Amino acid sequence: MEIFDLTIEELRLRISRKEVSAAEALDSVLSRIDKVEGRIKAYNTLTPEKARGMLAEADEKAPLYGIPLAIKDNMCTRGVRTTCSSKMLENFVPVYESTVTSKLIKAGYVLVGKTNLDEFAMGSSTENSAFKTTSNPWDTERIPGGSSGGSAAAVAAGQCVGALGSDTGGSIRQPAALCGVVGLKPTYGRVSRYGLVAFASSLDQIGPITKTVKDTAILMNAISGRDPMDSTSAPIPVPDFEAAAGKDIKGIKVGIPKEYFIEGMDPEVDTAVREAIKKLESLGAIPVEISLPNTQYAIATYYVLATSEASSNLARYDGVKYGFRAEGRDLLDMYMQTRSRGFGPEVKRRIMLGTYALSAGYYEAYYGKAQQVRTLIKRDFDNALKEVDVIATPTSPTAAFKMGEKTADPLQMYLSDIFTISINLAGVPAISLPCGFTKSGLPIGLQLIGGHFDEEGIIKAAYAYEQSTGWHKRRPAL
């Protein structure tokens, strides 16, 4: 096995035992990138020089010393271009470091590069990137999912040992599922958003994308916790997530929401997820049928709230201070030219939707109503999670689809997130992990949802499941 194929857990051990040097690990990953990046196109920016510099400065005793990680290109890295895959920020170099990457620097990580995403994290395929569409390593004709498609593909293709993504409606979990890797969206408030370029502030969370559940736990240990720079980060103690992986799951109750096993779902996905639940049962878990009655309103609710917040969050890209500026006859014209030409079509669509939803006379009917429904959806989860420990669902209704297949129909694209969106609205944590493959060899993801700040619960269940299967050991042939 090549070094780039190792998990964080394995590489960490080998580096500490001096079986592998951190420099060798970095070289292995960089040469892997050389070999496959032309086909995968996971990265917007590669930072080999920066990586070597970081390695020289890192503390050998630090917990993630020398671990080459990729960071989604919407988290600010000081001195390293942070584009959000938008023409608007194509040449934007942040003057400050996001909290998560600051924490990773302290933990000794090495930045391999910044990964591609749907522009401003708006999309489910990376096809909305202004620069490139990333390929799914399992079938390069297909999309890797999105918006953290670059991070998920890079992890699956061995172009980094682990990565960070961000998840507003499924943007970590759906690409993780489609690329056959593990991705966790933490509880809202568990991880600081400071330095994450905002899409929808009340929904955005940063989380790990890794090859295994254990690796996800390791990265969660590194990035979690209250941050004085983010008022919405929770002053709640951070447990040892790594320790949760390996705990017994006998007797835990696994809720199966009937609303999530719907007509139109890919039968292969349906089968794989039902098999996974059986597997959990064989490990001692108790399946319980539950109901999340407001599920049907989730997509509409999400697209009102997320676009409303986005319309405001993206107002700062006006050509005045940083980023792209188009010349204009006067101030208003400069604004209009800059924003018309700097943003791609999906971003503009969402800004318009959100602007409309917040407008005088429509606010109550759209934003106000959506907030009420959000409360109901949150209550659904709170009630269900009083009865069960985790909830099991598919992550995505289908495996990876072909490039271009859904680009003409935004609504079809929005439905890719049908199983992940409610979780952001409720603010609870959820993990996606591999639970099988389609006949054509595409990965399928299982989603496990936990109660507020109970990442331990889902990590425990996910790890137990993962260890009883071999899915996480498969690698795409590249």
Next chain:
Amino acid sequence: MSSNVAGEKFEAVIGLEVHAQLLTNSKIFCGCSTAFGAAPNSQTCPVCTGQPGSLPVMNEKAIQYTIKTGLAMDCSISPYSRFARKNYFYPDLPKGYQISQYELPLCLKGRVVIETSEGKKEIGITRIHLEEDAGKNIHEAGPFSFVDLNRGGMPLMEIVSEPDMRSPAEAGAYMRKLRTILRYIGVCDGNMEQGSLRCDANVSVRPKGQKELGVKVELKNMNSFRFVEKALEYEINRQVRAIEAGEPILQETRLWDSAAGVTLSMRSKEEAHDYRYFPEPDLVPVTVPDNDIKRIKESLPELPDIKRERFVSVYGLPEYDADQLTAEKPVAEWFEETVKLGAKPKTVSNWVMGELMRLLNEEGAPIEKSSVTPQALAEMLALIDNGTISGKIAKTVFDEMYRTGKPAKKIVEEKGLVQITDTGALESAIDAVMAASPSEVERYRAGEEKLFGFFVGQVMKATKGKANPAAANDMLKKRLKG
């Protein structure tokens, strides 16, 4: 200014929106300094320049100051309030929205009592909320404009009044009262010229007796107390004339042009922004526990209205004196300190409002900078009381005290200003005066009594003003009788 600017037939209805910059050391959502006058953009950071990914963090002091203000203006403090985004594009607004408060402000329903020539009146406070200031656009010659974001993110409190004012004079009195209260509680320096206190006005005119309000015009850009009154006066006249001429009043925003002394249309209602307010998701709602309110209430100083009443009842001062002395807290404190040292309240009041204020105003210095301390004034007044110096000489002594910071006693000694009460010395001075003016003495003795003043003047002149006036008078009368 006349209180019926609107004339006999019409009545003006005025409400004010006052923005007060809070005296916190750091900005409202970041750690940047709030010091005035620094080089452009030298007091900025990722948060207050709206860098992608940056987040606001609430300055707790700003919340406390706003609550303090609310309590000082009799508001109820919302136990739960939250921030909202006000969305609009402008180069001085780096995020493309201003973080403000909308449907749930910190303070609601208060009141402030003002006094004009027509007496006391209560002005309702609709709400007080907290928000961030915008930066400043700088337009210089050439094709470029510049943006200075030092002011961006300064904590700003908006105090919205009910439309309870009926004249520019009332608006002026209200503004001054707000300033007094804000300075008393130490939350704002109240400097209108530097922009730490700003005022927008909503003004309409209606026929007297009519219940419904007229069409409202918003006035902006009035950066002094005088301009507030002038702009309102102009605008009320303009509206009355328009109504009388049968022209419609347009709902619009108008700018006060202080150079031309007119208000000019800036934008109409149709051009007004739809700010698309919605709750700020980057900040958690503010919950104010009862204990905090209690604690802040207890920390409030004695407020001007109460102090004023006390000055009248305890010190027996005239209303006018009490009003003047309590307009600024340091002045009131200076006064009381002097009185506590045994000086007579009305005498202290006269000296503070007279000589001391005159000298301070000459150099634009606040009373805290006065080189005359309450102790020093009290000592000087004691010298008058025990007859060492005359009240007249005291003015010279006080001047000297103010200039040099020396105690009165020393000045009196050094300059030989001790009052002449010694009978022998007075007698010889009077004799000399009488000897020098024999014809006046004759005329006086012949019944021209108004000449008495002449003799007093001459005696004072001869003694360089040091003659004890009462003693000199007595003796003069006796000697002149012959």
